[in-house]
Amino acid sequence: NAGVTQTPKFRILKIGQSMTLQCTQDMNHNYMYWYRQDPGMGLKLIYYSVGAGITDKGEVPNGYNVSRSTTEDFPLRLELAAPSQTSVYFCASSYDRGPYGYTFGSGTRLTVV
Template structure:
């Protein structure tokens, strides 16, 4: 099993550009999450999904959108990139929400200039 796979690993965007961060998992997990991690900070939940076709906002959803058309894929969309979105983004999945381990991808380091 590859686990949780994120692409790209690194990206530099100009202010106002858009991009999609890809995330796919092969563990057949229903629950998937997007977190952002700023330097020296913990993980903030952006969006999450409890299954295909269902998404919900986390703590910091502004400026982002998600979709969940399949169990495997959970892409994160930035429509109008801003410097405040410079961060490391982690996708994760779990078998049960809150009571089973989160499996994280390797992360995407995004810089907006």
């Protein structure tokens, strides 16, 4: 079982470019999340979804967009990339609300130059 799969693993973007970070899970989890981790910082929630067709903003949503058309997929879109978006991005999923732990993907390291 693959769990949570993120692509790409690495990407370099130029300022002003756009890209989509892909996230797919095969565990039939209802809840999905996007976090970013900056050096020396904890994980900050960007967006989350409680099911297909439902998304909501997290702590740091500016500059990002998401969609959830299926249970499996939760892509994160960066429009007009800025150096401040240089970070490691993690997608996660969970079966239900609750403190039972998330399953994280291995991350996408993004550099904006």
